Amino acid sequence: MNITGMSEQWVTARIKQKGDSKCIPWKSLKDAILTHPDVRKRVDVFALSIYGLVVFPKALGHVDEAVTDLFDRLDKRVTPIPTILAETFRSLSACRKAGEENDSPLKEIVDTPRRDDISKEKWMAILQNLQEEDVEWRAPWLLxxxxxxxxxxxxxxxxxxxxEAIGYALLLVLRQYRSRQFIPATQGIADCKFSYRDDNYRKRIQEISSAWKQTRRMKRLVVDLMTTPEYNEWWVRRINDNTPNSSQENGQ
Known part of the structure; x- marks a missing residue:
């Protein structure tokens, strides 16, 4: 493990085993932030702490070794955005799965009483009469x-x-780009998920890294009808492993 600005001896003396990961306690990082003689190094360690405790939390009150490895690569102009997206999607998937088991970590937030001048009945009336064009899927300046x-x-x-790695189909959220939503090809996307402890994970990482050198983009098309009829039927059934047939593609 390499902590920005700290010696190997300093890290070795403070590293802890938490489950299956090597971590360093927040208390040790906090001490470094307050006492390190180099102000710039203090800022680096503080930024690392934000990454490890907020953006990529794993063990409560500790920063995982994998986070420090990512943080080291930032100096080489490696963008952390794909990694942040991957972990965000993993977290959301975990929340959805927990919700299906009636044990969602968001349940406590939803059940928290709120002071609101709008009654429950009025909210229901507003939402029931909501039209698709009333929903702003994304801020216009971000399109x-x-x-x-x-x-x-x-x-x-x-x-x-x-x-771990995960696959994400951006074509699932075309409405956020004010484009017509059709059925995306997602066959095999579940197989894209794998842990870095699985067999042959290094080979699969190399395949993904090579794939990112051949990205494909599509022009955003603004339309009035936001979804195709086929998509509405598909969404109700929540099929997440399909390949659109020719008739569906022609209708899109």
Whole structure:
């Protein structure tokens, strides 16, 4: 493990084993932030702490070794955005799965009482009468002319996270780009998920890295009808492993 600005001896003396990971306690990092003689190094360690405790948390009150490895690569102009997206999607998937088991980590937040001048009945009336055109899927100033939708031979965008890889189909959220939503090709996307402890994981990482050198983009098309009839039927059934047939593609 390499902590920015700290010696190997300093790290070795403070490293802890938490489950299956090597971590360093926040208390040790906090001491370094307060006492390190180099102000710039203090800022670096503080930024590392944000990454490890907030962006990529794993063990409560500790920063995982994998996070420090990613942080070291930032100096080589390696963007952390795909990694952040991968871990965000993993977290959201975990929340959804927990919700299906009636044990969602978001349940406590949803059940928290709120002071609101609008009654429950009025909220229901507002939401029931809500039209698709009333929903602003994304801020207008964030809309891009082109959408990255696949890499290499993947029909989606593979993302390398901190602890595992995951596939994400951006074509699932075309409405956020004010484009018509059709049925995306997602066959095999579940197989794109793998842990860095699996067999042959290094080979699969190399395949994803190579795929990112062959990205494909599509022009954003603004239309009035936001979804195709086929998509509405597909969404109700929540099929997440399909390949659109020719008739569906022609209708899109």
């Amino acid at each position: 891009l002319d082109e959408i990255l939708y696949r890499c290499g031979n993947f029909s989606w965008v593979p993302l390398l996270g901190i602890w």
